[in-house]
Amino acid sequence: MHEILTLQLGHRANYLATHFWNTQESYFNYDVASEPSLIDHDVHFRLGQGPGGEDTYTPRTLIYDLKGGFGNLQKWGGLYDQGDATEDLKRIWNGSVVKQQAAPITQSKYQKALDEGLEKVPKLSSQDVRYWSDFAQLFHHPRSIVQINDYELGSTLLPFEKWSSGEELFSTLDKEHDLLDRDIRPWAEECDQMQGIQIFAGADDAWGGFTSRYVESLRDEYGKTSLWFWGLEEAGAPGQNTTQSLRTVNIAQSLQAISTLVSLYIPMALPSILPQYVQLDPNSAWHVSGLLSMALETMTLPSRQKPGNTKRGLLSDLEAALNVNGNQKIADLQSSLLVDPLSQQTRTKSSAGMATDSRIRVLDGQGLVVHEDDMENAKSRLDMDFSSGKPSQTALSLRQWDKANHVFGKVESIRGLPTSEPKSDEATDEATSRKRRRLASLPNVEKYYHPLPYPLLDSFPEIFAPTEGATKAPAIHGSLSTTTRISKRTQGLQNMVSRMVNVADREALLNGLGEIVEAYEEGWDSGSDEDSD
Numbered sequence: 001m002h003e004i005l006t007l008q009l010g011h012r013a014n015y016l017a018t019h020f021w022n023t024q025e026s027y028f029n030y031d032v033a034s035e036p037s038l039i040d041h042d043v044h045f046r047l048g049q050g051p052g053g054e055d056t057y058t059p060r061t062l063i064y065d066l067k068g069g070f071g072n073l074q075k076w077g078g079l080y081d082q083g084d085a086t087e088d089l090k091r092i093w094n095g096s097v098v099k100q101q102a103a104p105i106t107q108s109k110y111q112k113a114l115d116e117g118l119e120k121v122p123k124l125s126s127q128d129v130r131y132w133s134d135f136a137q138l139f140h141h142p143r144s145i146v147q148i149n150d151y152e153l154g155s156t157l158l159p160f161e162k163w164s165s166g167e168e169l170f171s172t173l174d175k176e177h178d179l180l181d182r183d184i185r186p187w188a189e190e191c192d193q194m195q196g197i198q199i200f201a202g203a204d205d206a207w208g209g210f211t212s213r214y215v216e217s218l219r220d221e222y223g224k225t226s227l228w229f230w231g232l233e234e235a236g237a238p239g240q241n242t243t244q245s246l247r248t249v250n251i252a253q254s255l256q257a258i259s260t261l262v263s264l265y266i267p268m269a270l271p272s273i274l275p276q277y278v279q280l281d282p283n284s285a286w287h288v289s290g291l292l293s294m295a296l297e298t299m300t301l302p303s304r305q306k307p308g309n310t311k312r313g314l315l316s317d318l319e320a321a322l323n324v325n326g327n328q329k330i331a332d333l334q335s336s337l338l339v340d341p342l343s344q345q346t347r348t349k350s351s352a353g354m355a356t357d358s359r360i361r362v363l364d365g366q367g368l369v370v371h372e373d374d375m376e377n378a379k380s381r382l383d384m385d386f387s388s389g390k391p392s393q394t395a396l397s398l399r400q401w402d403k404a405n406h407v408f409g410k411v412e413s414i415r416g417l418p419t420s421e422p423k424s425d426e427a428t429d430e431a432t433s434r435k436r437r438r439l440a441s442l443p444n445v446e447k448y449y450h451p452l453p454y455p456l457l458d459s460f461p462e463i464f465a466p467t468e469g470a471t472k473a474p475a476i477h478g479s480l481s482t483t484t485r486i487s488k489r490t491q492g493l494q495n496m497v498s499r500m501v502n503v504a505d506r507e508a509l510l511n512g513l514g515e516i517v518e519a520y521e522e523g524w525d526s527g528s529d530e531d532s533d
Contacts, residue, residue: 001042002314003191004303005184006061009201009211011069011153012232014132015285017200019293019460021059022137026455038452043304046190048141058141060190062183066160068153070145071131072105108134110459121458129286135459146183148173163250166209180217188222195303196226196263196315203231203267204247208254215261226315227262230296231255233269233388235282245500252497255330255490256512263319265330266480268292268386275383277337280463287461294454295335295386298413298478302448313411313448321446322409322482327519330490331480332387337464338417338475382479388489407443408482408520416453416475487520 008017027039041057048056108128113121114137122128129135150169151160160166173179188194197218201211211229218227231254234247251267259265270288274280280287302313322331453473456464464474494513501509 001040001192002195002303003060003193004043004195004315005187005191005197006044006059007197007199007201007214008061008063008065009199009214010205010207011065011132012202012285012289013200013207014063014065014069015289016230016232016293016296017061017063018132018136019290020200020297021061022135022457022459023293023297023455024059025138026457027452038306038309038450040304040306043195046141046187056139056141058139059144060187061140061144062146062187063140063144064146064148066151066153067147067149069131070147071133072107072111073131073133073136073140073145105131110135124286124459124461126281126284126286126461129284132285132289135286137457137459143186160206161246161250162206163209163253164206166206166211167213168209169206170210170213174213174217179214180221184218184221194225196228197222198228198230198300198315199262200230201232203254203258204233204250206250208250208258212254212257212261215258219261226264226319228264228315229258229262229266231258231265231267232292233267235270235272248493249497249500252493252501252509252513255493255516256509259329259516260512262329263315264322264480266333267330267388268296268333269388271384271386272388273385275336277465278384278463279465280461284461287463290461291384291463292386294476295333295384295478298335298415298454298476299333299411299480301413301415301450301452305450310450311448313446318411318446318480321411321444322480324408324444324482325519328408328482328486330486330516330520331482332385332485333478333480334382334386335384335476335478336382338414338477382477387485405484405488408484409444410446410479410481412445412447413450413478414447414476415450415478416473417449417451482520484520487517490516490520 006017008014024044027037028041029037044060045057046060048058050056109122110124110128111134124135151158199211199215201207215227215229233251270282278291280291282288302311302318303315305312323329454476456472490513494510494517498506498510
């Protein structure tokens with residue numbers, strides 16, 4: 001069934017994943033008289049049984065968070081009876097038991113409405129969303145919930161920020177429990193033909209160190225399985241030099257350690273340049289994770305499409321298109337909303353404190369993307385670049401930077417358009433075409449089309465400016481690409497951290513980053529010397 005197991009590591013990752021799972025749940029079609037879903041639900045969901053013998057369908061996921069990070073979410077998720085923990089203790093302890101319980105976190109109005117089965121639920125706002133569980137729409141299996149009690153969310157006495165703290169925490173827990181045996185193996189053994197494991201985690205805090213050790217164990221156990229890492233980074237915070245320096249070093253350590261072990265490493269940050277049709281609160285994790293999830297969900301959509309309806313792309317297929325030279329495992333993520341030409345008017349009001357770019361992707365009469373600058377398709381820039389959140393970037397500098405870059409491989413996912421993908425008898429053999437393009441130093445481009453637009457659910461924040469004729473399910477154009485931009489960005493990171501890390505760690509870290517720089521330069525000459533004449 002080509003199942004995918006998900007690992008959610010940390011509070012920010014759980015915000016992102018909650019949007020992802022809400023979207024997956026929306027693809028279920030409960031009306032037997034309607035057309036069957038185009039999505040293969042078995043990729044991300046498992047069939048089980050509740051205590052009363054009823055069938056349950058829960059996500060194939062593991063949710064790790066610190067103490068205090070789960071909000072009102074119950075470990076048993078409402079599907080199973082938790083029982084009385086005090087009675088369990090009495091079976092193994094003959095003495096008296098004193099039960100101490102923290103004050104329960106109140107359930108949000110939105111969650112209460114869902115539990116009561118109301119058709120109309122209260123409208124969510126940033127003030128209503130205190131935890132990621134406040135806008136979750138589905139139940140999780142009890143085996144999915146993993147609370148880490150060694151650290152507390154938001155603690156100032158013992159913050160979970162240093163990369164080494166994450167490494168140490170994994171080592172401690174793994175020594176005590178053997179995390180692969182306890183957490184991973186039961187899920188993996190349920191799969192008929194697991195296509196991969198996708199990992200959501202912070203790359204700029206201690207979760208990066210935790211993930212690096214986790215991925216090392218996963219790679220030892222599942223040597224040929226696709227491992228995708230979506231590394232979350234916070235946008236730059238001017239004036240917070242100490243914090244920003246720590247995050248920069250953490251990013252460098254995550255990039256150097258994790259990218260060598262995974263099949264694909266995708267850095268994700270709130271873009272410093274946002275189109276005017278995006279109006280979000282950059283301080284709201286609910287808002288930011290919603291935008292990131294839209295791009296992530298669009299790019300992974302080919303991996304869960306039912307075969308036969310549209311072109312299906314397993315994780316390994318997407319990797320092959322991006323990793324052209326065999327050592328290019330880091331990819332940049334971009335995305336755009338596509339709008340009908342009759343409804344391209346947007347508000348000009350920008351989000352507070354965020355730079356904006358008025359460009360918007362427009363469809364011509366045939367449903368094809370029109371590029372303003374008429375650049376070749378492989379180099380075309382979509383409206384939102386999630387690969388870096390540096391506040392110093394401008395729209396002009398990004399476009400100028402792109403012109404000097406070479407694209408090695410690119411995967412595009414286009415959804416919600418009335419057009420259909422090319423017929424199979426019109427396509428040349430993919431392997432032969434890929435080899436020919438590589439020999440000619442041309443970008444390897446793979447495109448996937450899907451008629452499903454992106455659903456804007458009542459759990460999704462209103463971050464898109466309303467337009468005439470706008471719908472609750474916009475068309476999206478997303479892309480992953482491997483380019484020489486990654487070399488330049490890594491080289492800049494290498495130069496920064498060389499002045500921040502201690503001597504003992506400096507050589508190994510800089511050498512690792514240097515290998516990444518070379519991987520995205522090899523065999524490519526931008527021709528910049530000719531421009532100097």
